Amino acid sequence: MTRDLKAKPLILAIDTSCDETSASVLYGLDILSNVISSQIELHKKYGGVVPLIAKRAHEEQIDPVINEALKRAGITLKRKIDLKDLDSIAVTYGPGLAIALEIGVEKAKKISSELDIPLIRVNHMGGHFLASLARNSKSQGNFTNEEFNAIKFPILGVLVSGGHTEFVMAKEIGKYEVIGQTLDDAMGEAYDKVARILGLGYPGGKTLSEFADKGKPTFNFTIPMRRDSSFNMSFSGIKTAVMFKSKELKGEMYQPSQMNNVNNKGKFDVKRELTKEEIYDLASSFEKVSFGHLSNKLDKVLEKYDVKTIFAGGGVISNPKVRKVLRETLKKHNAKVYFPINSRLYMDNAAMIATAAYFKYIKGEFVIPSELDRDPEAKI
């Protein structure tokens, strides 16, 4: 493969895979801008709280977000940047929500055709995988070109987000195989759902993690799939265990009624709310078992595969405790884990898409606009 990272194309990437609309301009692997809709002030009219419907209004947001990305890239480069300055346009074609993906794909096709610049299609998960390779505008990142060229493949991707939790093995950049994944809920989804169970609202994953620091893991939840030899995971059972425990504490578990009456839901114990301490401890216990599960499965992967370099990505990895778990687990196996260089690169964003697109650009992997279609179930 081409590993010459000296080429510095100017690439605009778009990601509209689910909730966010994002656009980013990269110069080589250097991020000139990375605009994410929920993080800019398009939502002033909602008074701060952004309803999901507004977040997901990709159609309204795509143009302002692209314009903002170009504008900010221009500020970084200290010269005005226009669509016609681009060397290529890249877009996420899947996986994701069809009606959201469509918007980005159509826009990218239009730009590619109108300006006659090559179009690159990027898998969203492939973007998360390579997010650790993106550099800041001063071209500083995890690796210099020389260091990058010295990396020994395969590389393991640990991708953990609200929608995905998977182990991906890369024989080379762009050649991926999912070796293990969640069979039900993603880890980030479990965070948000447990937060809701504990009354912390949605999305409450972050609050949950903060609360966990105030408590102790006093509830003993079982680590799932310990004896299972695959690298697959399951977070749904952990969520259910927390649900049941909280119902038990609240006195919500009832004796089923003998009466055949839909309105008679059975006999309840005295009901009460969870105490603060119980919430802290449940949160802490949830994190302990989730980390145990992730680390246990990661151990299994490292026992089987001789892999020394790990790229981590996805929203859940932005949790410092998760990063610590990964570092410690991988240290045992003499493997080193790399993380994206800033917080935006963890979440769904277009800079990671532009990063993946860069490697396709130097290999000349372009698609014909009329032949590109979104694929909500696309495989990495």
Added chain:
Amino acid sequence: MQKVHITDNNIIEIVSKILTSGGLIIYPTETCYGVGVDATNEMAVKKLLEYKRRPEGKAISIAVSSKEMAEKYVELNDIANNIYKNFLPGPVTVISKLKGESLVAKGLASENGTLGVRIPNYKIMLDVINSFGKPITATSANVSGGKTPYNIDELLEDLPSKQKELIDLVIDAGELPHNPPSSVVDTTRDEMKTIREGSVTFSSLLSENISEGEEDTRKISKEFTERFKSILNSKCLLILFNAEMGAGKTVFVKALAEDLSVKGIVRSPTFNLIKEYSLETGKLIHIDAWRIESEEEFEKLKVEDYLVAGNIVAIEWAGGVSEKIREKYVKKDQIGVLDSNPVIVIGVDIEYLGETKRKITITRI
């Protein structure tokens, strides 16, 4: 292979002659094309079993022209009498106990000595059976596992040549309306039990089950899938879950997908909102409205576009956001009558009874 059209003259005589000589016919009904032989002729039934390539021990129903004819072969209890009175002729197969000394050929009744009987609501076939004076077999004309046949040309195209050679006569009625196969109800137990759902549904409460754990939930889901699989030929199945978090909604959908041979892992659609999988008949659309905050937002998902025949649309957290869909497709008065609604709406309620114990109630809504 001889071919006649339902409008041809002398059709009754032609068919009778072939049936009498042990021949095998393809015939139209109000559901789909069936394959018939003289149900009292052992050689003819052997030929039919060879045609269907059905594993031995699986029962095959018969078609009669009247309740009186049925009573010569099976015992009709009160439940059965009631169904004959109210729903037959029509797309319902009634399972009853065989009469002491059975007159039907070996290989048709079940191992437990029960037999499915139906009276097709198709004039020309009622005349044929009446004139023939004996029941004929009533099973769809496709080989086991094949597509439900609504069109002779398509059927013949799908059939292996060995099967084609076994056909003596085809009665062509053109393209039949794509109605699901008949509902199959078992009347031999204390309580009537629907084995297969067709366009006639007998109760809004389809089943009430206690699940002791995931394994049970999977079993309940699979039984449900078996029962409804056949209507996917002509209808869409819309499943609305009503359950708390961790109740086992995704477990239910996973088992359903497994039963319908979906490839790949069915994961929670919470983040993605919609996940799609391929089915033989169309798509399995798995939707999670947990993150949806308003009716307006739900509308944007364009769920209606997915409500087409052959698709299963399973919606988790359907509660507050699917009012319009409910209004459009849920019609309570359609229970127990021939249902022309293109979307069959099923409610699956799952209640916590314990750490792993759940009550799963399935209703037609």
